[in-house]
Amino acid sequence: MIIHISQNSSENQIDEITQFVESMGLNVHRSNGSNRIILGLTGDVSKIDINTLKKYNIVEDVYRITAPYKKANREFHETDSVIDIGGGVKVGGGHFLMCAGPCSVENETDTIELAKQLKDAGANSLRGGAFKPRTSPYSFQGLGVEGLRILNEAKKETGLPIVSELMGTDHLDTFVDMVDVIQIGARNMQNFDLLKAVGQTDKPVLLKRGMSATIEEWLMSAEYILAGGNKNVIFCERGIRTFEDATRNTLDIQAVPVVQKESHLPIVIDPSHAAGIRYVIPSMAKSAVMSGANGLQIEVHQNPEKAWSDGQQSLTPEEFKNLMETIKILLKIEGKTL
Template identity: 65%
Template sequence: VRIAKEVKEAGANMLRGGAYKPRTSPYAFQGLGTEGVLDLVKARDLTGLPIVSELMSVDKLDEFVKNVDIIQIGARNMQNFDLLKAVGRTKKPVMLKRGLCNTIEEWIMAAEYIMAEGNPNVIFCERGIRTFETYTRNTLDLAVIPIIKERTHLPIIIDPSHAAGDYKLIESLSLAAIAAGADGLIIEVHDEPENAWSDGAQSLKPSKFNDLVAKGKAIAHVIGRSLG
């Protein structure tokens, strides 16, 4: 709730948090589950920020439809076709992340699975793809922005935090994404990143996030776009 209030004051217009977390290691923090969802609901009640969280399995769909404003389908589930069909049968907006090793065409077809079930409310989210490069966590593919806009009618947002894996790179990647025409950004924020249970290395402190939002809005104004 504290961080939600801080990011809202800085200009954020949604709050994303992973209550259920797909982790490479089974021993890593797996999220708080339903408790985490209810924490997000509390933050929404106190700030008015819509909440976004990742759905990992169909059996949790009712919980998400009831509590979450935007359902995130994560990179590892981009081609979980049963899950895509299930969220397609709802009217909840769906944020569809690109898979770690998937092509743009495969990503677009994953969105089609959702829309074919009757849900047109799909948002693409680029979070970097796996390449041979090891300096960054993933390689951020900003070329997807004009391609998605040419090939589809859907909005696209960029997640530089998961792409870079390093807080020092977030500002540069964010500003580049805005200049390239992104419709929004997901930025990890934590007031004590060194003590974060997950992804602390890629999290900005609230003051740095505030600075980034100001710079991002300035660029968006120059190119005549609004920034979410």
């Protein structure tokens, strides 16, 4: 970490900062330029919040050289993390997560039927919303625990591990019992109470990127989970909010190589929520594979025109099956397996 001190500072003021930094167990190296003073900090600077340095009047700016995340940082964990989500399915390194399913779970018959079709087409996990975060209080809010029960029936039939979203700490125990991967939604990416709570479990967590979260903030949210002892974090890019409104969000596909450089944890792409429109999804799913992503999460519904939510961005089982044909070829090129 580098502190740029303004030129009219007194030695007393500089001493005060130096003592503060040293009191945190760090070393300070000072260099005097012609008209700038620079303090270089060494030691474990991950504990230091940049703003605790910016509060000093004589500090012009602070530059972070070491990333503020440690446990998520590839620098201290060079090999790819591989996360076992059960049912023989792994994610990370050469293991590709192909997660598909309806936005909301609606009923048992359709869910089981769909799960079978998805498995046949090549999916290795089943997503389904039971508790739904909806912009409007007047929209359908999900079947709740009944939805989780239905997903477990589908799991019994197909063996597919289950991914479902947890919205608050109240239902944490139920989720630990009933799902294989706890999904944290984009709107809760910085719900720190929730992150701490799932960090206390050892359940794999699919951490969606917040709509306006930088990649660094996203890694810091993973750090909350890792700091609690849970090492099983999977990132999921699902589009960020920009000025462009031709699509629901802007898919930040460059996040794949960036996250993989910065972290050892796997990253998957959700093209359904990024696009918000059906026709955009297949080409983006194929792009995602070639970006080097460790998986995909795609919404599929037997009859999108009848879906209770997100029908506009759901593929049919037929469309999903066709897409999987090409994806399997691309995975071979990439040296990855389902």
